[in-house]
Amino acid sequence: MSESHQINLDMVNNHNSPLENELDIVSNDEVERRSGTDDDNAVEGDSAEDEDVNQRPKRKRFHRHTLHQIEEMELLFKDCQHPDEKQRKELGQRLGLDPLKIKFWFQNKRTQLKTKNERSENSQLRIENEKLRLENMKYKEALSNCTCLSCGGLPAIGEMSFDEQHLIIENARLKEEIDRISGVAAKYVEEPALTYPHHLSPGSSSRSFGLGSVINLTSQSGSHGLIGEMNGAAGADLLRSVSVPNEADKRAIIELAVAAMEELIILSHAGEPIWIQNGDNNFSETLNEDEYQKTFYQGLGPKPLNFRSEASRESAIVIMNHLSLVEMFMDVNQWSSIFAGIVSRAVTVDVFSTGVAGNYNGALQLMIAEFQLPSPIVPTREVYFVRYCKQHTDGTWAVVDVSLDNLHPNSMPSRCRRRPSGCVIHELPNGYSKVTWIEHFEVEDRVVNNIYRSLVTSGLAFGAKCWVTTLDRQCERLASTISNNIPVGDVSVITSAEGKKSMLKLAERMVKSFCIGVGASTAHTWTTLSGSGSDVVRVMTRKSVDDPGRPSGIVLSAATSIWLPVPPKRIFDFLRDENSRPEWDILSNRGLVQEVAHIANGRDPGNCVSLLRVNSDDSTQSNMLILQESCTDSSVSYVIYAPVDIGDMNSVLNGGDPDFVALLPSGFSILADGPNSHGDGGLIPEMIGMSGGSLLTVAFQILVNSVPTAKLSLGSVATVNDLIKCTVNRIRNALGCYNALT
Structure with missing residues (x-):
């Protein structure tokens, strides 16, 4: 490489600022040799291979740009980093410089800028890399010190299935949520916060949906009176012998509600042999009693003597948002108004939980309702029950009712009781919802008038079809109202x-x-x-x-x-x-x-x-x-x-x-x-x-x-x-x- 070229490279390596001792890095001979070319990718100081390496030309005199020339080229560089030949000629005439010198100045300026940006990016990447390294060390240390939530020992993550890992994580999250809610409730009521059980008792269902996961056992209504409006009389007959549950009763009610929710979900998806297809009457399917008894936890006990079973399932797509449906079912006044032809009166006796996260997920309340047929000669069905609302992991909502007759069997004699009944709500596009309804009664109705006996004993009078068709019709009516x-x-x-x-x-x-x-x-x-x-x-x-x-x-x-x-x-x-x-x-x-x-x-x-x-x-x-x-x-x-x-x-x-x-x-x-x-x-x-x-x-x-x-x-x-x-x-x-x- 010639001495002039070597000097040019040294000057480029030592160059820090375009305003400090700016030098032309191309020799005069090189400028004359390259004149007439317009290669933006040309590299300064290309050596001539045919030149004798032993012969070194004399050191050339280099041109130093004036401050004015540098300022003018800087101004043009801000607007255009790749000037064309015409722009270079115009700038050269104005500054008294050869266009080729201007071309190489811009090329070197671009190289300088690129190098500066790369240095800045490398510095930022080194900082980010250091942060990631520290976080990685922190996580490794946390994993080495973690313990199993079930036994307290070291977890064998590799030996666990994905479902088992998910359940452990979910249980931990729910426990934290329950403790937090219980602590908050304890600040506003005089009763102490309770410790929630995390598993069902040995005699309960083997499939737990998270007992008490979003249920606050602290009564929110207490003795402040009933929630909801009773139609007609004050309702003293319905409320006789019904008192606010004690702590033991609350735990039993929650176990029953959770098991009922599990049963409702399974029944909503089940086919044969639990549901049997029928083609000889108006029902599309009936419940297989023998299979039902084998499958589900009988929290209400065996069917009473002289009682018969009514169980039905029906689905419909209704024009109402799923969250609006949940709100309607959990508000006793809205619920009884929408189903006025079925619910002659209803009242909320007590509220265990209003839900968490600003919605009804986990809401649980005790209720009394009287179900009727629109006729004065058909006896009503009076039920004391717990209503539990839950949002499931797939996004569906479910509201389940189950009678509480077994809580105090001698407190309120009844001619009927409601096994887990309610609905599962799936969100659909455009404000629609799919509702699957399960209705399961055990009833003694020997006093039904003869002309209604066929309708009542078939299950059509109080079955799931009545609820779903009424809901569909009322949702259409509400859409018309708004x-x-x-x-x-x-x-x-x-x-x-x-x-x-x-x-x-x-x-x-x-x-x-x-x-x-x-x-x-x-x-x-x-x-x-x-x-x-x-x-x-x-x-x-x-x-x-x-x-x-x-x-x-x-x-x-x-x-x-x-x-x-x-x-x-x-x-x-x-x-x-x-x-x-x-x-x-x-x-x-x-x-x-x-x-x-x-x-x-x-x-x-x-x-x-x-x-x-x-x-x-x-x-x-x-x-x-x-x-x-x-x-x-x-x-x-x-x-x-x-x-x-x-x-x-x-x-x-x-x-x-x-x-x-x-x-x-x-x-x-x-x-x-x-x-x-x-x-x-x-x-x-x-x-x-x-x-x-x-x-x-x-x-x-x-x-x-x-x-x-x-x-x-x-x-x-x-x-x-x-x-x-x-x-x-x-x-x-x-x-x-x-x-x-x-």
Whole structure:
């Protein structure tokens, strides 16, 4: 290598700043030799191989750039690190430099910048590498000192399965969570924090879902009263002998709840042999009792003598978010409102836990509920149970109920008890959820009326299908309520979304009031009157005082249930049609009935809320308004209506508060007569055995005196009796059933 080239390399190695003694690193001879070329990748100081190494030329004189030249080239470098030939020529003319010198200056400047960046990156990588090395040493030390959570010895990680490792980690996490919650609760209540058991007792289920994993045993309601609103009476009959559990009872309740949750999950996924497919009735599958007894921990003990089992499973996709469903099931008021046709009343007795992490995961509460059929002649089912909610590792939620009769067997005699029942909720896209429902009763119901016996003993009356179809229908109704769409039509009087919502809210209260009053619930303050003149018509009375939702005075209720040899759908379509209303509605006085507002609230055309106007020649009935809701699903149908004041209804249609509109709902409930679709009650002997029969309940509420302190006359009772008998006979005649009710 020539001496000039050697000097150039030394100068590059010692170069630190472009502003300090900037030298041209290319000799003058080299510039002349390379002129006319434009290779950006040229390397300065290329040696000539044909030059005699023994002959060294004289040291060349190197050009030092001026400060002005360096500043100008620095400015251009900031904007363009690779100037083209034209830019180099223009800069050379302006600075008095050869373009090739400028080219090599930029090349060396780029090399300098690259080297500087690499040094900075290397320094940063060394720092990160040191941090990782220290963390690695820390983890190695922690692993060498860890102990087994079960035995306290050194863990043999390599010998454990993945599932076993996962369970150990999960148990440790749950234990920490439980201890934390227990400690927090102890700060706010006087009771000491409890130590939670981490395994079921020897006699319990062998498959644990994490006993007490998110359950706080400290009672949150204590003696501060009941949570939820009881319908009718204060509920003292349901709460007799039921007290807040002691600590021993709480532990037993938690074991039962956890085992029930495990059973619910297994039953929701199981097939044969636990569930047996049936093709000879309306059930798709029934529970194999023998297999059930072998598989599950019998926390409630054996089935009592003279009790029979009802077990069913049903699934549906509903239009509601999974978290909204969980919230609805865990709020006793929302739950009883949504299932008003099934739950005549419900109350939360005590709350062990409200859940953790801001949701209902781990919520556990003691409840009492009364389940009914919409008929006054079918006894209700009264159950004291624990409800447990849990989110599982796959993201599904489950809510399970199980009776607590075995806690104090002699405290509250019952004709039924509920083995693990409830639902598993899977999240679906677009706000939908898949709900799988399990309903499992053990019941003694020898007092069921004959015309309902087939329906009740088959399990259709209180089975999973009733819950799922009701939930699906109510979710559609809620979706319609929150929608801002305004119904359109030639005669619709609804002009705003607020008016639509107020009308739907008023109809919802009307339906709930009807369902509560039509059944045989023991919560009613209604009194059955003697001397009503008939054993098939039930007449009761109550005094309404200071109730903004009811007219003040004495209200008389009359209800009866009959069997008709007509399919349920035909009866439903007949009763809900405003054109056929004059055929059965005595109060309309055969006047013309016109629909002036219509709100669809479900897929079925029969699911709707209507406002009807009755045009009658009778001045007292002229321009009367009737609010009506009709709803139907595969298990039950309703047509419920109530006369409304024109002024009150105008306020509702303008978005006013519907809670102060006085209503006395009347109407009909329609059920299929059983899995074989025929009646066997003996009312119409010649029609027994015909398929497609229905069970129709007719109920009226009438204000007989506007003075609450007035005495009820026998004449009023006879009038209501005649009204309901006449209505039933008209319906039977219109449907072609000519045998009158006697």
